[in-house]
Amino acid sequence: MTDQASGSGRALAFPPGLRAVGAAGAAFMSVLSVDDLPPGAMRRVTIGDLDVLVAHTASGIAAVDDRCPHMSAPLSLGELDGCIVACPLHEGRFDLATGDPVQMPTTGGLDAEGVYHPVWTPGGRHSRPDVPGRKAEARRLTRVRRLRYYPVRIVGGHIEVAVPQD
Numbered sequence: 001m002t003d004q005a006s007g008s009g010r011a012l013a014f015p016p017g018l019r020a021v022g023a024a025g026a027a028f029m030s031v032l033s034v035d036d037l038p039p040g041a042m043r044r045v046t047i048g049d050l051d052v053l054v055a056h057t058a059s060g061i062a063a064v065d066d067r068c069p070h071m072s073a074p075l076s077l078g079e080l081d082g083c084i085v086a087c088p089l090h091e092g093r094f095d096l097a098t099g100d101p102v103q104m105p106t107t108g109g110l111d112a113e114g115v116y117h118p119v120w121t122p123g124g125r126h127s128r129p130d131v132p133g134r135k136a137e138a139r140r141l142t143r144v145r146r147l148r149y150y151p152v153r154i155v156g157g158h159i160e161v162a163v164p165q166d
């Protein structure tokens with residue numbers, strides 16, 4: 001994992017196994033000045049048809065899809081506290097240092113490992129069954145995947161991100 005320190009920022013060491021497919025050999029491109037992303041700030045950058053969240057977390061600068069793993073809301077409209085990004089839509093919270101959900105929404109669906117939960121519940125508690133019907137079916141079919149990370153490096157005061165190109 002790349003963890004390059006340079007200038008006034010450093011890249012977050014992203015979690016193993018969560019690098020976006022095709023990003024390994026992709027070319028880096030400058031997306032922001034480090035000065036435009038102070039600690040605690042988040043920005044959406046759009047590269048082609050890909051929306052990327054660039055976040056200056058307490059552990060470094062991370063680049064992930066700007067899509068909540070729950071139902072695709074733009075995380076860039078949420079809030080960043082340390083390494084925890086809070087989704088603006090259903091109170092989901094995700095740790096950018098680990099890629100794990102800290103709090104999943106109570107609307108049910110698949111968790112980060114693809115296990116379906118009728119209604120999210122804290123560990124150790126039983127979940128309530130869904131009332132059968134179209135909503136329950138929609139929740140069951142809602143696909144949640146883990147955050148996908150893009151390599152980041154800091155060069156000459158600029159944040160560079162590597163995203164797959166067609």
Ligand code: FES
Pocket residue numbers: 068069070071072073087088089090091092093105
């Ligand atoms: S879309 Fe983010 S928590 Fe539901």
